[in-house]
Amino acid sequence: MIQLQNVTKEFKGNVVLSDISMDINDGELTVLIGPSGCGKTTTLKMINRLIPVSKGRILIDGKDIEEMDKVQLRRNMGYVIQQGGLFPHMTVRENIEIIERLEKKDPQQIMENTVRLMEMVDLDPQEYLDRYPTELSGGQRQRIGVIRALANDPEIILLDEPFSALDPVTRSSLQDELLELQEKVGKTMVFVTHDMDEAIKIADRICIMKDGHILQFDTPEMILKKPQDSFVANFVGTNRIWDSPEYIRVEDFMIHHPITCKGDMIRNRCIKRMRDHHIDTLLVVDEEEHLLGIVGRKDLFKANNPLVPAEKMMHPVSYVSHVGDNIVNVLKMVEESEVNNIPVLDGEEKLVGLLTNSNLVSTLSKQFLTNDTAEGGSSK
Numbered sequence: 001m002i003q004l005q006n007v008t009k010e011f012k013g014n015v016v017l018s019d020i021s022m023d024i025n026d027g028e029l030t031v032l033i034g035p036s037g038c039g040k041t042t043t044l045k046m047i048n049r050l051i052p053v054s055k056g057r058i059l060i061d062g063k064d065i066e067e068m069d070k071v072q073l074r075r076n077m078g079y080v081i082q083q084g085g086l087f088p089h090m091t092v093r094e095n096i097e098i099i100e101r102l103e104k105k106d107p108q109q110i111m112e113n114t115v116r117l118m119e120m121v122d123l124d125p126q127e128y129l130d131r132y133p134t135e136l137s138g139g140q141r142q143r144i145g146v147i148r149a150l151a152n153d154p155e156i157i158l159l160d161e162p163f164s165a166l167d168p169v170t171r172s173s174l175q176d177e178l179l180e181l182q183e184k185v186g187k188t189m190v191f192v193t194h195d196m197d198e199a200i201k202i203a204d205r206i207c208i209m210k211d212g213h214i215l216q217f218d219t220p221e222m223i224l225k226k227p228q229d230s231f232v233a234n235f236v237g238t239n240r241i242w243d244s245p246e247y248i249r250v251e252d253f254m255i256h257h258p259i260t261c262k263g264d265m266i267r268n269r270c271i272k273r274m275r276d277h278h279i280d281t282l283l284v285v286d287e288e289e290h291l292l293g294i295v296g297r298k299d300l301f302k303a304n305n306p307l308v309p310a311e312k313m314m315h316p317v318s319y320v321s322h323v324g325d326n327i328v329n330v331l332k333m334v335e336e337s338e339v340n341n342i343p344v345l346d347g348e349e350k351l352v353g354l355l356t357n358s359n360l361v362s363t364l365s366k367q368f369l370t371n372d373t374a375e376g377g378s379s380k
């Protein structure tokens with residue numbers, strides 16, 4: 001774990017980072033994002049000890065980095081510098097292999113590793129390994145910068161806007177590579193970007209910074225759903241959650257506490273309860289709120305005795321969803337089943353909510369409204 005504890009950074013009395021604290025978990029990809037000049041690069045440089053903190057401290061696995069051997073620290077930490085940062089007088093191969101060679105790794109292994117990495121970023125080793133950085137395009141330089149950071153298989157990788165000069169297709173495929181890599185080998189990565197879509201796609205957690213402060217440090221889901229303040233909300237962008245509908249969960253839009261009855265409620269009382277609440281179905285539950293079945297209008301008609309209990313009239317429930325399901329799952333279910341009401345269960349299979357066609361429609365329609373109208377409008 002990388003821990004920043006009350007870190008302040010001043011340049012000649014000018015405070016650029018002001019008492020920031022954050023825990024960066026092992027194996028997670030943490031994204032730093034914020035307006036230009038907010039202190040993202042400065043944060044990475046301090047983690048790498050390129051510059052010292054002015055106040056506070058930075059710990060890695062509980063140990064203050066100031067007490068570690070600087071060279072060792074850097075070798076265990078890949079760093080993709082903003083704007084590439086390749087050594088101009090070295091070939092691509094020498095740039096990639098520099099640390100491995102310093103560590104005196106097996107030359108054959110180094111070579112194979114280099115070829116593997118080049119192929120990972122779609123650059124032909126034959127064609128590019130002997131070139132100098134000036135003989136590459138900006139995007140190619142960035143890709144070499146990324147694989148150089150990976151070459152020595154470090155525990156921690158710091159990436160400062162590593163994909164900024166790439167076209168959208170290459171960028172997206174490198175994002176996928178990075179995610180795959182992270183899933184496979186669980187690297188701890190700190191990734192700086194200006195691109196919120198990129199952040200949402202790749203981050204386990206996003207740290208939104210402004211003027212040397214952390215405004216919000218949370219999962220993409222929470223940042224999308226519960227922006228801390230209006231700056232974060234604007235920064236994230238109105239309705240961006242609709243680009244990631246998998247984060248729109250059933251519990252966010254279901255009807256809470258749907259009207260229920262117990263199995264022994266007789267037909268006449270069921271009718272009254274439905275009338276009183278202007279509903280056409282009753283969910284039948286047991287003492288522990290486990291769902292037993294549904295009583296609809298048809299079921300009521302079929303039972304002609306006013307004293308028949310709900311449990312004798314109800315029909316079984318064929319489709320249910322769970323609080324953590326997302327709206328895409330639910331829409332698929334609705335399409336497949338043509339049901340109008342989908343009961344929602346919690347982790348203990350207890351009934352906690354209900355989805356109806358109308359609340360699905362009203363949820364879906366929110367993406368076409370601005371924040372102002374959505375808040376002012378009737379969402380219930």
Ligand SMILES: Nc1ncnc2c1ncn2[C@@H]1O[C@H](COP(=O)(O)OP(=O)(O)OP(=O)(O)O)[C@@H](O)[C@H]1O
Pocket residue numbers: 011016034035036037038039040041042043082
């Ligand atoms: N060596 C330095 N001396 C003085 N001020 C500096 C130095 N390095 C950075 N700063 C200032 O610190 C602030 C934060 O800079 P930093 O490079 O961390 O921003 P950033 O968030 O990475 O911005 P960008 O998105 O533009 O890369 C800026 O106001 C910058 O001018």
Ligand SMILES: [Mg+2]
Pocket residue numbers: 040041042082160
């Ligand atoms: Mg920067």
